[in-house]
Amino acid sequence: MTAAHTVRPTRDQVLKNLVIANRVLAAYEVVDGWGHVSARDPDDADSFIMSAVRAPALVRERDLVAIRVGDGEPPAQIKASVERHIHAGIYRSRKDVTAVVHCHAEALIPFGVAGVPLRPLAHTDAFLIDGCPIWEIRAATYRDTMLVDTAELGDSLAATLAQAPIALMRGHGATIVGASIHEAVYRAIYARHAALVDLAGRSLGTVRYLSTDEARSAADSTVKTFDRTWELWSTQHGATSL
Amino acid sequence: MTAAHTVRPTRDQVLKNLVIANRVLAAYEVVDGWGHVSARDPDDADSFIMSAVRAPALVRERDLVAIRVGDGEPPAQIKASVERHIHAGIYRSRKDVTAVVHCHAEALIPFGVAGVPLRPLAHTDAFLIDGCPIWEIRAATYRDTMLVDTAELGDSLAATLAQAPIALMRGHGATIVGASIHEAVYRAIYARHAALVDLAGRSLGTVRYLSTDEARSAADSTVKTFDRTWELWSTQHGATSL
Amino acid sequence: MTAAHTVRPTRDQVLKNLVIANRVLAAYEVVDGWGHVSARDPDDADSFIMSAVRAPALVRERDLVAIRVGDGEPPAQIKASVERHIHAGIYRSRKDVTAVVHCHAEALIPFGVAGVPLRPLAHTDAFLIDGCPIWEIRAATYRDTMLVDTAELGDSLAATLAQAPIALMRGHGATIVGASIHEAVYRAIYARHAALVDLAGRSLGTVRYLSTDEARSAADSTVKTFDRTWELWSTQHGATSL
Amino acid sequence: MTAAHTVRPTRDQVLKNLVIANRVLAAYEVVDGWGHVSARDPDDADSFIMSAVRAPALVRERDLVAIRVGDGEPPAQIKASVERHIHAGIYRSRKDVTAVVHCHAEALIPFGVAGVPLRPLAHTDAFLIDGCPIWEIRAATYRDTMLVDTAELGDSLAATLAQAPIALMRGHGATIVGASIHEAVYRAIYARHAALVDLAGRSLGTVRYLSTDEARSAADSTVKTFDRTWELWSTQHGATSL
Numbered sequence: 001m002t003a004a005h006t007v008r009p010t011r012d013q014v015l016k017n018l019v020i021a022n023r024v025l026a027a028y029e030v031v032d033g034w035g036h037v038s039a040r041d042p043d044d045a046d047s048f049i050m051s052a053v054r055a056p057a058l059v060r061e062r063d064l065v066a067i068r069v070g071d072g073e074p075p076a077q078i079k080a081s082v083e084r085h086i087h088a089g090i091y092r093s094r095k096d097v098t099a100v101v102h103c104h105a106e107a108l109i110p111f112g113v114a115g116v117p118l119r120p121l122a123h124t125d126a127f128l129i130d131g132c133p134i135w136e137i138r139a140a141t142y143r144d145t146m147l148v149d150t151a152e153l154g155d156s157l158a159a160t161l162a163q164a165p166i167a168l169m170r171g172h173g174a175t176i177v178g179a180s181i182h183e184a185v186y187r188a189i190y191a192r193h194a195a196l197v198d199l200a201g202r203s204l205g206t207v208r209y210l211s212t213d214e215a216r217s218a219a220d221s222t223v224k225t226f227d228r229t230w231e232l233w234s235t236q237h238g239a240t241s242l
Numbered sequence: 243m244t245a246a247h248t249v250r251p252t253r254d255q256v257l258k259n260l261v262i263a264n265r266v267l268a269a270y271e272v273v274d275g276w277g278h279v280s281a282r283d284p285d286d287a288d289s290f291i292m293s294a295v296r297a298p299a300l301v302r303e304r305d306l307v308a309i310r311v312g313d314g315e316p317p318a319q320i321k322a323s324v325e326r327h328i329h330a331g332i333y334r335s336r337k338d339v340t341a342v343v344h345c346h347a348e349a350l351i352p353f354g355v356a357g358v359p360l361r362p363l364a365h366t367d368a369f370l371i372d373g374c375p376i377w378e379i380r381a382a383t384y385r386d387t388m389l390v391d392t393a394e395l396g397d398s399l400a401a402t403l404a405q406a407p408i409a410l411m412r413g414h415g416a417t418i419v420g421a422s423i424h425e426a427v428y429r430a431i432y433a434r435h436a437a438l439v440d441l442a443g444r445s446l447g448t449v450r451y452l453s454t455d456e457a458r459s460a461a462d463s464t465v466k467t468f469d470r471t472w473e474l475w476s477t478q479h480g481a482t483s484l
Numbered sequence: 485m486t487a488a489h490t491v492r493p494t495r496d497q498v499l500k501n502l503v504i505a506n507r508v509l510a511a512y513e514v515v516d517g518w519g520h521v522s523a524r525d526p527d528d529a530d531s532f533i534m535s536a537v538r539a540p541a542l543v544r545e546r547d548l549v550a551i552r553v554g555d556g557e558p559p560a561q562i563k564a565s566v567e568r569h570i571h572a573g574i575y576r577s578r579k580d581v582t583a584v585v586h587c588h589a590e591a592l593i594p595f596g597v598a599g600v601p602l603r604p605l606a607h608t609d610a611f612l613i614d615g616c617p618i619w620e621i622r623a624a625t626y627r628d629t630m631l632v633d634t635a636e637l638g639d640s641l642a643a644t645l646a647q648a649p650i651a652l653m654r655g656h657g658a659t660i661v662g663a664s665i666h667e668a669v670y671r672a673i674y675a676r677h678a679a680l681v682d683l684a685g686r687s688l689g690t691v692r693y694l695s696t697d698e699a700r701s702a703a704d705s706t707v708k709t710f711d712r713t714w715e716l717w718s719t720q721h722g723a724t725s726l
Numbered sequence: 727m728t729a730a731h732t733v734r735p736t737r738d739q740v741l742k743n744l745v746i747a748n749r750v751l752a753a754y755e756v757v758d759g760w761g762h763v764s765a766r767d768p769d770d771a772d773s774f775i776m777s778a779v780r781a782p783a784l785v786r787e788r789d790l791v792a793i794r795v796g797d798g799e800p801p802a803q804i805k806a807s808v809e810r811h812i813h814a815g816i817y818r819s820r821k822d823v824t825a826v827v828h829c830h831a832e833a834l835i836p837f838g839v840a841g842v843p844l845r846p847l848a849h850t851d852a853f854l855i856d857g858c859p860i861w862e863i864r865a866a867t868y869r870d871t872m873l874v875d876t877a878e879l880g881d882s883l884a885a886t887l888a889q890a891p892i893a894l895m896r897g898h899g900a901t902i903v904g905a906s907i908h909e910a911v912y913r914a915i916y917a918r919h920a921a922l923v924d925l926a927g928r929s930l931g932t933v934r935y936l937s938t939d940e941a942r943s944a945a946d947s948t949v950k951t952f953d954r955t956w957e958l959w960s961t962q963h964g965a966t967s968l
Contacts, residue, residue, distance in 0.1 A: 111930065171849060
């Protein structure tokens with residue numbers, strides 16, 4: 001049996017799933033007025049699709065635009081988020097990545113500013129075993145900016161991310177990647193889960209994180225249930241009424 | 243007068259109550275994309291009923307399947323959760339148990355990973371006086387897994403649970419039992435309550451837990467009100483629209 | 485001008501306001517499956533009105549029953565909460581009290597078990613300046629119970645409450661009183677507010693509580709706005725659909 | 727291209743946006759039964775518009791009244807909040823201010839009573855770099871009051887605010903200003919965000935705040951996105967059904 005999320009989706013399915021993903025991430029407080037989720041174009045690996053400038057909860061299929069991986073540029077006349085360079089930089093360096101979430105989740109920012117990487121305390125968050133680097137924009141630019149608004153900054157973020165599933169961005173938020181939209185959304189929601197569990201655990205005493213072996217085993221088993229979480233999230237929060 | 247929850251239910255009532263229980267537990271954030279609640283089959287004590295692979299908030303009566311207590315196996319051709327062995331193991335060892343909840347509640351995981359058993363601070367949580375052991379899967383298996391996916395692991399969890407109402411599972415979640423669906427759901431919701439109250443209490447100073455005598459008295463009186471809490475929860479969250 | 489809440493209500497208004505109060509307190513998580521709010525009968529000062537055994541969110545006008553202040557007994561054949569003795573005890577000792585809320589609010593229990601009385605950090609919570617004693621049931625009875633299920637225990641709680649607006653009950657919850665239903669509901673909601681603000685304030689450092697003079701002045705001004713908060717709460721949460 | 731929030735609105739637009747702002751601030755728990763948002767009258771710079779005495783979530787366009795900046799007085803016969811003097815004092819001293827929010831947000835009070843000014847940990851909260859003074863009413867009056875109920879107290883608060891975007895008010899709440907309704911609402915919602923992020927960050931360790939240069943750059947970029955956040959908030963929470 002092949003799970004739905006492992007079948008290579010058509011472009012039409014990607015468009016529909018991106019709209020659902022925007023709404024699900026908003027419902028789970030991963031994104032707010034900002035934040036975005038993108039997917040590599042299944043018909044053109046040198047292009048990715050994300051929404052134009054619009055709050056995720058309000059994104060409709062007609063708000064989606066294709067952007068070039070090579071330089072992060074949208075079609076002429078199209079308004080696109082300056083932070084498309086986050087996505088373009090990662091798609092350039094990570095051939096395995098098919099979807100990217102960028103967010104300012106309130107639960108993740110404290111870890112970035114305190115210099116504390118997320119680590120897995122529960123099997124649902126096991127993917128964190130593959131790393132959670134913290135990107136420092138000051139290491140990448142002399143300009144006084146917090147935004148990833150150039151191809152160079154996108155490359156710098158991607159270099160810090162390396163092969164990890166998530167990078168925290170000091171003073172800004174986080175960027176999460178996946179081999180599918182299902183996986184990127186899953187990881188974004190459970191990165192938030194890991195942060196909340198860790199904060200509470202620390203107030204009780206010394207916590208025991210998953211071992212590397214435990215985490216790799218658990219990560220394998222959660223991947224097999226992406227159809228279940230996606231069915232829940234899309235049923236409860238994915239509807240577009242606009 | 244006999245309270246409804248103390249009358250032995252028919253199989254049809256068990257099926258309906260399992261659907262309600264799934265939705266109530268989701269509404270109270272005891273379960274999320276995973277987690278499950280089962281009940282012993284009133285017509286066959288060697289069998290228990292739980293949902294197939296589906297997020298609890300979406301479970302319908304037609305998703306329920308009967309599984310053998312003896313070996314945890316479902317009928318041929320039926321897809322069942324690998325973690326059915328949690329339920330089977332407990333039904334084998336605890337004749338008094340009629341319902342089991344397994345969950346990854348965000349509020350409970352910190353206690354398991356910090357090695358801090360839940361204890362009752364309020365009379366609503368008095369059932370915790372009968373113990374809250376923490377199960378360590380490493381003590382039971384050499385395999386690098388976090389899942390209770392064999393009959394042996396189910397037996398190990400049941401051995402740690404012993405006569406307690408709840409066992410925390412390090413790095414995973416918790417399993418809660420009851421003499422009825424009403425009781426298992428009650429205990430799952432109030433285990434979460436106990437965890438949140440304890441976290442806040444510790445930040446204020448030294449807390450006073452219920453004494454054993456106080457807790458036993460209070461546990462007796464809360465059992466008498468299961469009809470009231472069930473009426474509330476099933477009215478507010480039990481509806482199936484699918 | 486006379487504010488609506490200061491006009492002596494008719495019995496019919498009291499019944500309607502009690503139903504609204506039940507639903508508002510449930511919406512603000514002051515009460516859950518248990519808890520109750522009562523009012524002195526405007527036509528009979530030796531009687532008070534509260535719901536029979538039913539979760540507050542589900543209470544309807546026909547669930548309300550009159551109970552004698554003198555001995556806490558309901559009419560023959562009527563099922564009433566064992567904890568009616570909380571209310572009866574207070575109505576016996578406090579002629580100024582017209583309404584009583586009893587609750588197990590998750591936000592208040594930590595203060596009772598840690599032995600930390602609530603104090604006002606904000607002018608909305610200024611009524612706390614008149615005291616927040618913590619009642620210890622062990623000081624009142626040799627029985628191993630947590631419930632106020634006798635007239636003697638009701639008198640003991642009332643003696644600890646004395647002239648205060650609220651008493652915390654160790655291991656149990658809290659009881660809040662007022663000169664009107666509006667005031668008792670207000671104080672119950674803002675006792676919870678005070679608890680949450682205090683918990684957060686302590687984690688930042690040393691906090692400055694209102695002085696006695698500041699609090700008395702602020703308490704006088706909040707009383708003048710009970711019509712405003714009641715309009716909000718009853719509009720948003722008071723509807724009965726049952 | 728000119729963003730909508732930078733175009734000088736008509737008086738009719740101001741009235742509509744004030745109603746929306748009231749509901750949005752209530753949905754984000756910035757305001758509760760009290761709190762208010764005002765705007766300078768675009769047709770009369772010596773006058774500002776705010777709701778009469780009514781909970782923000784219930785405010786309708788017909789509840790709005792014009793008040794004189796000079797002395798904080800409403801038209802004859804009109805009932806107005808005593809705290810209109812907060813707004814009048816600020817409009818007198820800050821010609822750049824077009825909108826003012828006053829609130830008792832539960833998330834902000836702990837910082838005021840602990841004497842801890844808010845500082846930006848994330849680029850969304852960068853406006854805080856321009857200061858977050860804490861106003862002490864005791865420094866301004868000999869009366870035992872917590873309310874800003876005279877023109878003199880309004881002037882005192884405005885003097886403490888000086889050129890900052892927000893002032894915390896010890897034992898009371900906060901007042902936030904902006905060059906537009908969009909900006910004042912944005913800052914009020916993200917002051918709350920900054921407070922919650924800071925509380926969590928402190929429990930993890932030493933946090934790194936934005937540098938002055940980072941914050942000024944980030945504040946400039948968030949101003950450019952006020953249309954996006956306003957579209958989200960007004961679509962989700964701005965509807966008037968009353």
